[in-house]
Amino acid sequence: MGLHDPSRLRGENGTAIVSVLLVLTVLMIIGVSSMSTSTVELQVATHDARHKMAFFQADGGAEFAAELLEQNICCPGGFSSTTIGELEVETPALWMNSSSALASDTNRDLYHPTTYAAGDPHTNIRLGGATTLAAGGAIQMAAGYEGKGKGAPSGGAHILYDIYSEHLGRFNSKSMVLLQWRHVIGMEGSCLY
DSSP: OOTTOHHHHTTTTTHHHHHHHHHHHHHHHHHHHHHHHHHHHHHHHHHHHHHHHHHHHHHHHHHHHHHHHHHHHTSTTOOSOSEETTEEESOTTGGGOOOOOOOBTTBOSEEEOTTOOTTSOEEEEEEEEEEEEEOOOEEEEEOGGGOOEEEEEOOEEEEEEEEEEEEEOGGGOEEEEEEEEEEETTOOOOOOO
């Protein structure tokens, strides 16, 4: 009996073909599931990138608003211009706002860019502050045996602002940032706008 014995081949009846088909089916299932997993991971990464971009835009808006607030404080009557670069100022004397709320398209002091259309990405900013006395210190010097002393008080006042910055990005991405900013009264510069 050799390798090519016809009686030996008769017992196989297509076992090899069935085995190959089973292996191909398993490989196809693995391929389809890994394609599905890759698609889901790509969607998650895309959504994450959009929301991170919205956060960084809102954070940048809050930082920019803090600098603009300092510039606005230097102009007691408010800004004479309502457009500063790509920023639109809806409240010229925004430093006088006594309270703030969440920023939105209907509740804002500033927005960026000035030429956005409905549905386009943009940033809304709302701010307000309250004046408080700063913690002070004092030095008391005793006058020896008399029990009397001299005092040298210090302290001051500052305005603590809440700056809300909301960025509405593409594909319904949205982020809101709150920044607290302290302005020390008496540290104003010249009015530039």
